[in-house]
Amino acid sequence: MLDVVQLRKTFVAPDGERVEIVNVPAFALGAGAQLGLRGESGSGKTTFLHLIAGILAADSGTVNVDGETMTTLGEAERDRLRAAKIGYIFQSFNLLQGYTVIENVVLGMSFGPRGADRGHARELLERVGLGTRLHHFPRQLSTGQQQRVAVARALANRPRLVLADEPTGNLDRKHAHDSLRLIREVCRENGAALLLVSHDESVLREFEQVQDFAQINAALRGQS
Amino acid sequence: MTLPLIIYRSLRQHALSTLVTAGSIALAAGLLLTVWVVKTQSQAVFAATNSGFDAVLGARGSKLQLVLNSIFHVETSPGNISAADFEMLRRNPMFAGAIKHALPIAVGDSYHGWRIVGTVETLFDEIEYAPGRRYAFASGRNFKLGTEEAVVGAYAARQLGWKVGSTFHPQHGVGGDHDHEELYTVVGVLEPTNSPVDRVIWIPLEGLQTMSGHNPLAKTEISAVLIQLRASTAGLMMNNVLNQSGGKLTFAYPIGTIVAELFNKIGWVDRVLTLVAWLVAAVAAGSVLVSIYNSMSARQRDIAILRALGARRRTVFGAVLGEAAVIGALGAAAGFAVFAILAAVVASIVRAQTGVVLEPWQWHPVLAWGPAALAGLCALGGLVPALKAYRVPVAETIAPVS
Numbered sequence: 001m002l003d004v005v006q007l008r009k010t011f012v013a014p015d016g017e018r019v020e021i022v023n024v025p026a027f028a029l030g031a032g033a034q035l036g037l038r039g040e041s042g043s044g045k046t047t048f049l050h051l052i053a054g055i056l057a058a059d060s061g062t063v064n065v066d067g068e069t070m071t072t073l074g075e076a077e078r079d080r081l082r083a084a085k086i087g088y089i090f091q092s093f094n095l096l097q098g099y100t101v102i103e104n105v106v107l108g109m110s111f112g113p114r115g116a117d118r119g120h121a122r123e124l125l126e127r128v129g130l131g132t133r134l135h136h137f138p139r140q141l142s143t144g145q146q147q148r149v150a151v152a153r154a155l156a157n158r159p160r161l162v163l164a165d166e167p168t169g170n171l172d173r174k175h176a177h178d179s180l181r182l183i184r185e186v187c188r189e190n191g192a193a194l195l196l197v198s199h200d201e202s203v204l205r206e207f208e209q210v211q212d213f214a215q216i217n218a219a220l221r222g223q224s
Numbered sequence: 225m226t227l228p229l230i231i232y233r234s235l236r237q238h239a240l241s242t243l244v245t246a247g248s249i250a251l252a253a254g255l256l257l258t259v260w261v262v263k264t265q266s267q268a269v270f271a272a273t274n275s276g277f278d279a280v281l282g283a284r285g286s287k288l289q290l291v292l293n294s295i296f297h298v299e300t301s302p303g304n305i306s307a308a309d310f311e312m313l314r315r316n317p318m319f320a321g322a323i324k325h326a327l328p329i330a331v332g333d334s335y336h337g338w339r340i341v342g343t344v345e346t347l348f349d350e351i352e353y354a355p356g357r358r359y360a361f362a363s364g365r366n367f368k369l370g371t372e373e374a375v376v377g378a379y380a381a382r383q384l385g386w387k388v389g390s391t392f393h394p395q396h397g398v399g400g401d402h403d404h405e406e407l408y409t410v411v412g413v414l415e416p417t418n419s420p421v422d423r424v425i426w427i428p429l430e431g432l433q434t435m436s437g438h439n440p441l442a443k444t445e446i447s448a449v450l451i452q453l454r455a456s457t458a459g460l461m462m463n464n465v466l467n468q469s470g471g472k473l474t475f476a477y478p479i480g481t482i483v484a485e486l487f488n489k490i491g492w493v494d495r496v497l498t499l500v501a502w503l504v505a506a507v508a509a510g511s512v513l514v515s516i517y518n519s520m521s522a523r524q525r526d527i528a529i530l531r532a533l534g535a536r537r538r539t540v541f542g543a544v545l546g547e548a549a550v551i552g553a554l555g556a557a558a559g560f561a562v563f564a565i566l567a568a569v570v571a572s573i574v575r576a577q578t579g580v581v582l583e584p585w586q587w588h589p590v591l592a593w594g595p596a597a598l599a600g601l602c603a604l605g606g607l608v609p610a611l612k613a614y615r616v617p618v619a620e621t622i623a624p625v626s
Contacts, residue, residue, distance in 0.1 A: 047619075053532070056619045075537070079531070079535065079536045083534020088532060088533075094529045096233075096529055098234070098236065098526070099233050103233070106229075107226065107229065107230075107530070108533045108534075110226040111226070111536075111539075153533075
């Protein structure tokens with residue numbers, strides 16, 4: 001489902017020095033698998049997810065998502081692949097504040113190959129318990145509800161891979177637990193693989209499979 | 225549906241700046257349409273306004289002044305000609321055969337700013353002021369020569385509140401220095417003709433010639449002769465004979481061409497007004513650029529989110545450009561309301577000053593291409609912020625890198 005080989009990304013630091021942030025010799029995730037990836041702040045895990053999602057272009061290496069090599073594609077094709085096969089749940093949810101709950105989900109779908117499907121968006125929102133909040137704006141929702149909108153949006157295009165970047169970082173322990181369970185259930189129901197990065201051990205404990213990003217990312221070993 | 229939804233939501237999110245910007249575009253569109261339509265309409269209408277006459281014969285001087293004074297009843301008279309010249313016109317076989325109607329007029333008096341013109345009964349009995357259209361009386365009848373009776377144009381009658389039976393003392397000069405002794409009675413009010421005739425108080429010719437206090441010479445003089453020709457070739461012949469003989473007369477023919485000269489002379493005013501209108505339009509387009517560009521910092525996050533969801537660069541570029549075009553289109557549409565108000569005001573001023581009726585809503589291509597060009601200009605104004613949207617760095621904008 002997801003194969004990462006010799007993936008490298010460097011940035012130019014303010015002092016002009018080129019700093020390697022990501023250097024992942026090999027990483028794989030099977031179809032429908034769920035993996036917790038442990039990583040501290042500043043460890044490059046968000047960059048790693050951005051590279052997988054094609055939001056950032058890698059310096060070298062390959063990212064293969066469901067048979068398509070993201071790293072050989074041009075930007076527009078990466079956008080297409082991301083919209084078609086990847087769902088992304090951000091730590092800060094990144095909901096569009098000027099759009100209603102259902103519009104946030106429908107808009108996410110509209111860039112994918114199936115196009116906007118209001119009925120499916122409604123079903124997903126009902127599934128995450130927001131059937132009565134369809135026409136509310138994000139600011140009218142609680143933090144937990146906003147996170148559920150983000151989950152519904154990430155799954156709206158029936159992605160093959162869901163990337164979750166500290167999805168419970170803004171929630172209290174009780175809501176974090178409920179939210180995580182929901183993400184995992186909905187991914188399972190939709191047959192999507194889940195790669196969740198977090199530094200929170202209570203979150204990672206919920207996963208059967210957990211890997212340490214420091215062991216995957218050779219760039220971190222070089223810095224230490 | 226994606227692009228319209230993005231544009232709609234963005235407009236809603238920035239409703240105040242959308243309204244203000246669209247308002248400024250509406251003013252620009254209204255001004256542009258008004259300048260253009262009034263310019264073209266007035267040129268066409270004024271050039272076509274001749275009250276049914278082909279030519280004017282008057283004292284030696286400016287043809288334009290003669291036409292403006294005799295047909296449009298503005299300006300001062302270039303001077304009088306003798307009644308003998310009028311008789312010559314009627315008796316000379318060369319001219320008599322060419323002329324269908326020749327009506328003498330005398331000017332020089334007024335009533336509270338409304339010009340009084342002396343003429344003969346034939347004007348209202350026989351003359352067609354436009355093809356197939358003769359003067360008609362809304363009330364009353366034509367005046368009779370040798371009486372102190374008056375016929376009043378529709379607009380003047382309405383403004384003065386006159387009806388059949390109203391009486392007045394003519395005042396000397398167009399400025400109304402003092403009242404003449406004679407007391408005239410309104411015996412007829414004309415139907416509107418949408419021409420300068422509507423603004424005039426008409427009395428018998430000799431009434432004006434012999435008005436108390438006038439120079440005794442006035443009895444043997446007239447101000448001009450309004451001429452209807454049998455054929456246009458006759459006009460050319462009379463033009464040659466009367467203008468090139470170096471005499472004391474001016475033969476103004478054809479009236480439309482002479483009026484067009486007026487617009488040529490004041491053509492620079494048109495050009496300045498048009499330039500101002502386009503500058504206002506450019507400023508409006510600039511306001512679109514500034515209003516969207518200034519909000520780009522706030523929009524960057526939304527744009528990055530859209531891009532992260534799979535929106536292509538060209539989609540967000542198109543959304544910003546589309547938003548600019550929609551603001552332009554909204555403004556241009558509202559511009560018709562501004563145009564309606566401005567054009568109505570201008571048309572009423574033109575009518576009050578000249579009697580000529582402009583019809584601003586008569587179809588003119590500028591009514592289509594003007595707003596379209598303005599909307600296009602606004603879309604161009606959206607190019608700069610659209611490029612900024614195109615270049616939004618998704619990863620840096622969307623989340624702090626960890």
